[in-house]
Amino acid sequence: MNFTDQFHIKTGSKVDLRKIDPSFQGDYENEAAAVDELAKNSQRLTELQALMTAENKHSLLIVLQAMDGGGKDGTINHVMAAMNPQGCSVVGFKVPTAEEMAHDYLWRIHKVTPAKGRMTVFNRSHYEDVLVVRVHKLVPVDVWSKRYNEINAFERGLANSGTTIVKFFLHIDKEEQLRRFKDRLDEPAKQWKISDSDYTEREYWDDYQQAYVDAISKCSFNYAPWYVIPANHKWFRNLMVSQILVETMEGWKMKYPEPSIDLSVIRQKYHAEVAEELGLAASEPVVEEVQAKEKKGKKKGKKKKK
Ligand code: AMP
Ligand code: MG
Numbered sequence: 001m002n003f004t005d006q007f008h009i010k011t012g013s014k015v016d017l018r019k020i021d022p023s024f025q026g027d028y029e030n031e032a033a034a035v036d037e038l039a040k041n042s043q044r045l046t047e048l049q050a051l052m053t054a055e056n057k058h059s060l061l062i063v064l065q066a067m068d069g070g071g072k073d074g075t076i077n078h079v080m081a082a083m084n085p086q087g088c089s090v091v092g093f094k095v096p097t098a099e100e101m102a103h104d105y106l107w108r109i110h111k112v113t114p115a116k117g118r119m120t121v122f123n124r125s126h127y128e129d130v131l132v133v134r135v136h137k138l139v140p141v142d143v144w145s146k147r148y149n150e151i152n153a154f155e156r157g158l159a160n161s162g163t164t165i166v167k168f169f170l171h172i173d174k175e176e177q178l179r180r181f182k183d184r185l186d187e188p189a190k191q192w193k194i195s196d197s198d199y200t201e202r203e204y205w206d207d208y209q210q211a212y213v214d215a216i217s218k219c220s221f222n223y224a225p226w227y228v229i230p231a232n233h234k235w236f237r238n239l240m241v242s243q244i245l246v247e248t249m250e251g252w253k254m255k256y257p258e259p260s261i262d263l264s265v266i267r268q269k270y271h272a273e274v275a276e277e278l279g280l281a282a283s284e285p286v287v288e289e290v291q292a293k294e295k296k297g298k299k300k301g302k303k304k305k306k
Contacts, residue, residue, distance in 0.1 A: 003240055004247040007227045009220040015228060017209055022173045024230035031235040038235070041242035045082040048249040049119070053087045055254050056117035059163040062245070063125045065215075066170035067208060068198045069180040071231050072123050075170065078238040079245065080121065089114075092123040105129040105147070106154055113158060126151055127167075130215050135207045148218040159223035166248055167224065168241055169216060170231035174205055 009015050028034045052058055062079075064072045076090055091112045100108045106126055114120040130151070134144045155165055172180075181198060184190040201208075220226035227244055231237040 002247070003243045004227075007229055007240060007244070009216055009226045009228060011221050013220075014217045015213055015220075015226075017171065017213055017228070020171055020228050020230065022171045022176060022230050023232040025233050025236045028236065028239075031233070034235055034239050038239050038242065041239070041246050042082040044246045045079070045242060045249075046084075048246065048254070049083050049087055051254040051256065052119070052249065052252075053084070053117050054256050056257075057162065058249075058252055058254070059114040059116055059158075060119035060245075060249070061114055061158065061163050061165045062119065062121045063127065063165065063167040064121060064123055064170065065125060065127050065131070065167070065212070066231065067172060067177060067205070068201060069177045069184075070170040070172050071234060071237055072170065074234055075168070075237060075241055076121055076123060079242060082242070083119070087117065088119045088121070090121045090123060093125060093128060106150070110154070113163060116162065126154070127215050127219075131208065131211045134211045135204050148215070151219055152221070152224075155219070155221075155224040164248060164252075165224035166244065167220075167226045168244075169212060169226060169228045170237060171228050172231050174202070176232045177202070 052060070064075060066072050080088065080090065089112075093108070096105075096108065109122075109126045112120065130144055130147050133139055134141075158165060181194070184194050216226045216228065227240075229237050229240045
């Protein structure tokens, strides 16, 4: 199955979240059936990130959005476990600080976008400025309604400069959200996450869903696609997100750069001498010498035949 395609919201199409089953799990009977593929994806992500660092050409921006309890933290935990921390960062966006409020809403976003060779995961993002801000009327409608075009222009600029943007909406239903809040209540290690607003925000569920429909429908382009991921099953969500990241990065057709120096010189200059000093296989010729000798041998053989 090509997941990149299946959950991709095509440019110009209006997403209908009610028609996407949050409990969808494809042909997988249960988590156990997906374990091998999950491990394979993680392994592949590790390799692809190493290549990305070496090439130092692409930047990857992963945007995660979801209703409260939708699994942003869990997804980050899973996906980032495959990455070398030196090449990636996670940035969470909370209620803007006084300094952030004194700037335009993209100011805090733009300064933390990924540099070449690096990836950044956004735990919430500039989309909050057309989600919570719209639902709670934090700015007038004529301000937030202009933001879709502004966001598109911003993301286009990033894409033109070599940043691949992949946006995930982790789609859960209202019942699953309540189950997860209940789990938090019952689990001492998760109780700190509970806030009253998690529950009061549930009253705005439909408004949020509508705001998501607009954000996703108006802001999905091939250069910055939205994916709606069925996320009631955490393992399925992790599988889909990792699969889409693998497919995205494989699409770059990355290659390790050629060495910037002559390796045979390095071998001869440092390794042959050192080996000799240590009395280790000093007489063993370097690969290039063997190859040169073999070539000479072939030429001589040909001459003799004549
Ligand atoms: P959490 O992700 O649970 O730590 O919560 C962060 C909170 O910050 C959420 O309630 C978001 O809705 C809120 N938030 C994030 N960005 C903005 C924004 N631009 N304006 C207002 N609230 C925001
Ligand atoms: Mg929260």
